[in-house]
Amino acid sequence: MTTLLDARRLAVAQLVAAGVPGAAQDAAVLLAHVMGVGRADLALLAPQTVLTAAQATQLAAAITARANRQPVSQITGTRMFWGRAFGVTPDVLDPRPETETLIAAALRVPFASVLDLGTGSGCILLTLLAERGAATGFGVDLSQAALDVAQANQRRLAPQAAVTWGQGSWYAPVTGRFDLIVSNPPYIAADEMPNLSPEVREWEPHLALTPGGDGLAAYRAIIRGAAAHLMPGGWLMVEIGPTQGAAVAGFCADAGLCDIGCLPDLDGRDRVVLARFTGDISPHDA
Numbered sequence: 171m172t173t174l175l176d177a178r179r180l181a182v183a184q185l186v187a188a189g190v191p192g193a194a195q196d197a198a199v200l201l202a203h204v205m206g207v208g209r210a211d212l213a214l215l216a217p218q219t220v221l222t223a224a225q226a227t228q229l230a231a232a233i234t235a236r237a238n239r240q241p242v243s244q245i246t247g248t249r250m251f252w253g254r255a256f257g258v259t260p261d262v263l264d265p266r267p268e269t270e271t272l273i274a275a276a277l278r279v280p281f282a283s284v285l286d287l288g289t290g291s292g293c294i295l296l297t298l299l300a301e302r303g304a305a306t307g308f309g310v311d312l313s314q315a316a317l318d319v320a321q322a323n324q325r326r327l328a329p330q331a332a333v334t335w336g337q338g339s340w341y342a343p344v345t346g347r348f349d350l351i352v353s354n355p356p357y358i359a360a361d362e363m364p365n366l367s368p369e370v371r372e373w374e375p376h377l378a379l380t381p382g383g384d385g386l387a388a389y390r391a392i393i394r395g396a397a398a399h400l401m402p403g404g405w406l407m408v409e410i411g412p413t414q415g416a417a418v419a420g421f422c423a424d425a426g427l428c429d430i431g432c433l434p435d436l437d438g439r440d441r442v443v444l445a446r447f448t449g450d451i452s453p454h455d456a
């Protein structure tokens with residue numbers, strides 16, 4: 171017979187012993203998940219509440235997974251992003267809070283159509299469509315497994331949204347022009363990969379993390395193709411790593427885009443490069 175108090179103590183001890191950072195917090199989140207309550211409501215349960223056998227088994231599996239450094243979001247299967255609970259699996263990047271900087275920027279411009287390159291869980295595209303009810307969207311990913319997660323998220327979070335999903339590399343499956351192109355592409359340089367935490371390096375899809383080399387290859391492809399896929403006056407907005415602003419802004423200038431800017435995230439680090447297509451460039455120049 172395991173009480174909530176005993177289960178929590180044991181879970182924290184196991185995570186501490188495994189060297190997991192934030193052990194107490196993670197134990198609480200996983201225990202709340204197993205008990206079927208929100209994290210904030212865990213404290214409302216009596217400490218002497220007895221776990222069912224199924225709950226005890228599920229908690230043991232969750233703690234073992236976390237001790238093996240699997241991200242909490244993959245264990246619980248969800249991550250909150252812009253107020254919505256997105257389904258997460260090992261096939262997609264765990265939606266990050268810093269990506270909400272891109273959402274905030276996108277919602278400051280008018281758009282009726284949006285293209286999301288490297289959609290992953292669909293967190294960017296589905297959030298924008300949920301916030302702009304009348305807009306239509308196109309989500310692209312090279313990974314069919316990621317697109318399956320995005321489509322499941324659409325069915326749950328934005329069933330009314332008008333979305334086309336395309337499997338392929340960047341613009342390959344895309345037809346038409348858009349008012350807004352957004353992307354959070356893989357941008358970690360090859361030599362930075364060994365420095366990532368085990369949660370990221372060992373559990374998140376390699377394809378979502380790095381294009382190899384200097385980490386800039388995806389920006390080169392996305393920015394080179396932007397003029398051919400934006401409506402005149404349309405915006406391109408890409409998430410960047412904090413040291414990549416000047417390089418990515420330079421690619422935008424080389425592609426003839428205008429009104430180029432760089433926005434910080436809540437930590438004050440460069441996070442989004444944005445640029446506008448005036449419409450004066452022939453797509454053949456891009």
Ligand SMILES: C[S@@+](CC[C@H](N)C(=O)[O-])C[C@H]1O[C@@H](n2cnc3c(N)ncnc32)[C@H](O)[C@@H]1O
Pocket residue numbers: 262263264265266269287288289290291292293294310311312313316338339340354355356357377378379
């Ligand atoms: C950093 S993740 C971003 C996922 C999601 N948009 C987000 O912000 O959480 C990058 C995504 O780009 C996809 N990707 C990588 N290379 C690609 C390519 N050549 N064409 C299309 N998608 C690609 C990956 O599969 C991954 O889902």
